[in-house]
Amino acid sequence: MKKQILCSMLILIAMFATSASEELMAAPYYEGKTIKLVVGSAPGGGYDRWARLVARHMPKYIPGKPTIVIQNIPGATSIVAANYLYNIAKPNGLTFGAVQRGLPFAQLLQKKGVKFDLRKFSWIGSPIPESNVLMIRTDLPYKTVEDLRNAKTPIILGDGGMASSSYHFAILLKEFAGINAKMIHYRSSADIALAIERKEVDGKASTYGSFRSFIDRGILRPVIRSRVSEPGIENIPVDEELTADKTGKTLFAMRTGPDRAGRPYIAPPGLPPEIFKTLTKAFKDCVHDADFLKEAEKLKLRVEYVSGEDCLNEVNVVLNQPENIVKEFAKYIQF
Amino acid sequence: MLDAFVDGLLLVLQGKPFFYMLIGIAIGFWVGILPGLGGGVTIALMMPFIYKMTPQEALPFLLGMHSVCQTTGDITSVLFGIPGEGTTVATIIDGYPMAQKGEAGRALGAALMSSLVGAVVGALLLALSIPVVRPLVLALGSPEMFMVIILGLTCISSLSGRGKRGLLLGLLAGGCGMLFSLVGQDLQAGVLRFTFGQLYLWQGLSIPPVVIGLFAIPVIIDLMVKGTAIAGDVSYGKLGKGAMEGILDTFRHFWLTVRCSLIGSGIGILPGLGGGVAQWLAYSHAAQSARTIEEQDGFGKGDVRGVLGPGASNNAKEGGGLIPTVAFGIPGSSGMAILMGAFLMLGLVPGPDMLTKHLTLTFSLVWTIVIANIIVVAASLFFINKIAKLTTIRGNLLIPFILLLIFLGAYSSHSHYGDLIVTLLFGGLGYFMERFGWPRPPLVLGFILGSIAEDYLYISCLRYGADWLYRPKVIIIFFFAVAVALYPFIQRKRLMRKEQANEI
Numbered sequence: 001m002k003k004q005i006l007c008s009m010l011i012l013i014a015m016f017a018t019s020a021s022e023e024l025m026a027a028p029y030y031e032g033k034t035i036k037l038v039v040g041s042a043p044g045g046g047y048d049r050w051a052r053l054v055a056r057h058m059p060k061y062i063p064g065k066p067t068i069v070i071q072n073i074p075g076a077t078s079i080v081a082a083n084y085l086y087n088i089a090k091p092n093g094l095t096f097g098a099v100q101r102g103l104p105f106a107q108l109l110q111k112k113g114v115k116f117d118l119r120k121f122s123w124i125g126s127p128i129p130e131s132n133v134l135m136i137r138t139d140l141p142y143k144t145v146e147d148l149r150n151a152k153t154p155i156i157l158g159d160g161g162m163a164s165s166s167y168h169f170a171i172l173l174k175e176f177a178g179i180n181a182k183m184i185h186y187r188s189s190a191d192i193a194l195a196i197e198r199k200e201v202d203g204k205a206s207t208y209g210s211f212r213s214f215i216d217r218g219i220l221r222p223v224i225r226s227r228v229s230e231p232g233i234e235n236i237p238v239d240e241e242l243t244a245d246k247t248g249k250t251l252f253a254m255r256t257g258p259d260r261a262g263r264p265y266i267a268p269p270g271l272p273p274e275i276f277k278t279l280t281k282a283f284k285d286c287v288h289d290a291d292f293l294k295e296a297e298k299l300k301l302r303v304e305y306v307s308g309e310d311c312l313n314e315v316n317v318v319l320n321q322p323e324n325i326v327k328e329f330a331k332y333i334q335f
Numbered sequence: 336m337l338d339a340f341v342d343g344l345l346l347v348l349q350g351k352p353f354f355y356m357l358i359g360i361a362i363g364f365w366v367g368i369l370p371g372l373g374g375g376v377t378i379a380l381m382m383p384f385i386y387k388m389t390p391q392e393a394l395p396f397l398l399g400m401h402s403v404c405q406t407t408g409d410i411t412s413v414l415f416g417i418p419g420e421g422t423t424v425a426t427i428i429d430g431y432p433m434a435q436k437g438e439a440g441r442a443l444g445a446a447l448m449s450s451l452v453g454a455v456v457g458a459l460l461l462a463l464s465i466p467v468v469r470p471l472v473l474a475l476g477s478p479e480m481f482m483v484i485i486l487g488l489t490c491i492s493s494l495s496g497r498g499k500r501g502l503l504l505g506l507l508a509g510g511c512g513m514l515f516s517l518v519g520q521d522l523q524a525g526v527l528r529f530t531f532g533q534l535y536l537w538q539g540l541s542i543p544p545v546v547i548g549l550f551a552i553p554v555i556i557d558l559m560v561k562g563t564a565i566a567g568d569v570s571y572g573k574l575g576k577g578a579m580e581g582i583l584d585t586f587r588h589f590w591l592t593v594r595c596s597l598i599g600s601g602i603g604i605l606p607g608l609g610g611g612v613a614q615w616l617a618y619s620h621a622a623q624s625a626r627t628i629e630e631q632d633g634f635g636k637g638d639v640r641g642v643l644g645p646g647a648s649n650n651a652k653e654g655g656g657l658i659p660t661v662a663f664g665i666p667g668s669s670g671m672a673i674l675m676g677a678f679l680m681l682g683l684v685p686g687p688d689m690l691t692k693h694l695t696l697t698f699s700l701v702w703t704i705v706i707a708n709i710i711v712v713a714a715s716l717f718f719i720n721k722i723a724k725l726t727t728i729r730g731n732l733l734i735p736f737i738l739l740l741i742f743l744g745a746y747s748s749h750s751h752y753g754d755l756i757v758t759l760l761f762g763g764l765g766y767f768m769e770r771f772g773w774p775r776p777p778l779v780l781g782f783i784l785g786s787i788a789e790d791y792l793y794i795s796c797l798r799y800g801a802d803w804l805y806r807p808k809v810i811i812i813f814f815f816a817v818a819v820a821l822y823p824f825i826q827r828k829r830l831m832r833k834e835q836a837n838e839i
């Protein structure tokens with residue numbers, strides 16, 4: 001009797017042990033884990049909306065189906081978030097981030113507080129290249145570039161801080177295309193949206209996608225765009241063509257570089273190659289996923305996959321400029 | 336309009352949405368009670384669940400959860416003197432002294448009933464104001480918002496102690512609070528302020544660790560030193576009653592409760608002010624309702640009106656807070672941002688359409704707030720007198736439990752050990768402030784309003800130069816602010832004169 005009990009117990013233990021080890025062996029790295037997606041912008045803006053969409057659809061392409069949780073770390077054009085990703089977050093694939101595309105400029109201009117090297121991040125990719133567009137309220141008389149140049153009082157443009165892409169676009173247009181504008185910084189694009197409704201600002205330089213609903217509702221009108229185009233705005237004037245100045249053209253082109261990366265997703269440097277491969281592949285599959293596309297359409301977001309490699313190339317273009325151009329660039333784009 | 340009002344109700348009462356709302360309420364109940372863990376964070380935590388639901392189910396679930404947090408947050412504030420939510424700090428000021436006097440049941444009854452009144456009034460006001468809400472919100476630009484914040488700051492005069500010394504300490508505490516709010520990377524130039532090389536401080540100090548530290552740690556030290564229960568040596572039997580008394584109090588001071596509700600929903604409608612402001616405006620309004628000097632001095636020592644005011648305004652602001660999200664598609668908080676995502680999935684674009692074409696759905700949101708609060712208050716009333724007996728448990732037994740809760744709550748704000756250090760540091764500050772008679776509410780108010788005041792002032796000056804000072808609405812709000820600032824002194828003089836006249 002005792003033997004029988006002992007035997008059956010041993011068998012049970014053996015069964016448990018083998019099944020457990022099998023499970024351990026087969027269990028994917030991400031099973032039962034939570035990935036933190038750090039968003040370097042306040043809730044409610046375009047970066048945030050994209051990130052929430054990605055967070056929802058990416059898990060099904062990661063073996064083990066982890067949960068992705070959003071953490072907003074706004075401030076200084078995502079420098080805070082990028083510093084966090086570079087210095088604090090561990091390169092274990094459990095943290096990655098959606099940062100604003102203007103970051104290469106912060107590094108290029110050696111902004112105090114930049115504690116990262118963008119070239120060393122693990123670039124995962126982007127769901128869309130973004131075109132920057134200058135949009136003006138339709139109830140104002142400014143319809144063409146000439147109108148903007150000849151405005152008697154400065155046109156008030158809302159932007160997301162001196163290091164935001166919306167500010168960069170506006171300041172270069174002001175300096176090289178001769179537009180009579182004045183920029184005001186707001187905490188988030190939600191605040192700017194409200195300011196437009198309140199008629200506190202006359203317009204906004206911004207990505208075409210994030211303020212499309214305002215264009216559709218007839219509140220804003222796109223007037224000038226950057227080189228990266230999108231369906232619907234192909235025919236409006238391009239920034240680089242609005243200046244005869246050679247330096248000006250270069251600076252416009254430099255500024256447009258990160259636009260091609262659009263909404264970049266990066267992970268801490270030194271990610272183990274396998275995890276990096278898992279994440280990049282999952283991101284690519286997620287962006288091409290039918291449900292993802294359907295939901296993006298509902299959210300009025302256009303999708304066009306950009307690989308992490310392409311994003312990194314654009315970053316290198318900005319960071320590998322000769323010193324005199326960098327100096328010129330720094331004159332207008334200050335942090 | 337009336338059709339939509341009724342249809343909205345029916346939409347909420349359908350089987351499945353109602354069921355999900357109940358689940359939401361159950362979660363919100365505990366989120367409210369646990370300090371630190373707030374409604375916004377919880378909505379984010381619930382994200383994985385809602386994407387399995389249809390939007391008709393998800394909206395009542397999220398909103399039901401979000402809107403009862405304030406109600407049950409009051410319970411923690413009253414019982415332990417620890418803020419259950421960032422928005423229920425003001426309830427502590429009079430609620431906790433009541434608990435110490437053995438009136439926990441009464442305070443809880445008052446807090447819950449006023450919460451219910453607040454929710455109903457807030458929702459009603461929201462329903463009535465739907466036709467005018469867009470122009471109303473658009474009428475206030477950055478300069479006006481700055482003045483509203485100034486108006487909020489003037490409440491420091493009623494939140495401070497009496498006399499010149501009291502006011503001075505209050506102003507100093509408020510100034511300190513503003514300084515604390517400046518910690519971190521600023522918006523305009525990206526400059527690091529008071530970060531001492533710590534990346535943790537780049538994001539600035541967040542409200543939960545600061546407020547929990549300021550209020551909870553002193554309570555714990557106090558309990559430990561005294562070695563008694565929270566309610567001291569009040570006899571056990573007396574505590575079993577009182578909830579009914581608190582409910583009656585709500586109706587005794589019904590108009591005060593309604594006025595504080597109106598303050599709450601008014602503040603709620605303004606996007607960008609944050610949830611923590613309404614409670615203080617309401618508290619100082621309640622404090623101004625004192626009719627004798629004795630009554631005036633009684634505030635902060637356990638006057639039931641000090642519980643009713645913030646209790647009502649907290650819940651009333653929920654209805655108002657929906658407005659910027661629904662009517663403009665501009666979410667006021669991270670929680671509302673996720674709620675907006677649910678809208679979009681339903682094929683609804685938040686914006687003017689929500690007030691015309693999809694009015695029924697908007698009203699169903701209003702009804703969700705009302706019904707969720709009725710349910711949670713009714714459920715709480717069953718065991719409120721039992722909960723009140725927690726205050727008779729010996730402090731030494733309660734402390735480990737409370738400590739665990741507060742550190743868990745504080746840690747949930749950044750999940751960083753810095754949260755715990757901040758809690759401890761502000762705990763020390765809070766202890767010494769209490770020990771030496773410095774008022775803590777002005778510090779909290781300055782802290783909440785400091786950095787947004789800076790933003791709006793900067794934007795106003797850049798946009799309008801000095802001209803914003805001449806805008807009629809700015810001037811009106813300014814005079815209103817002056818009146819609020821001076822009222823406690825005028826009131827005291829008047830009361831003194833009255834009393835002298837009586838003596839003669």
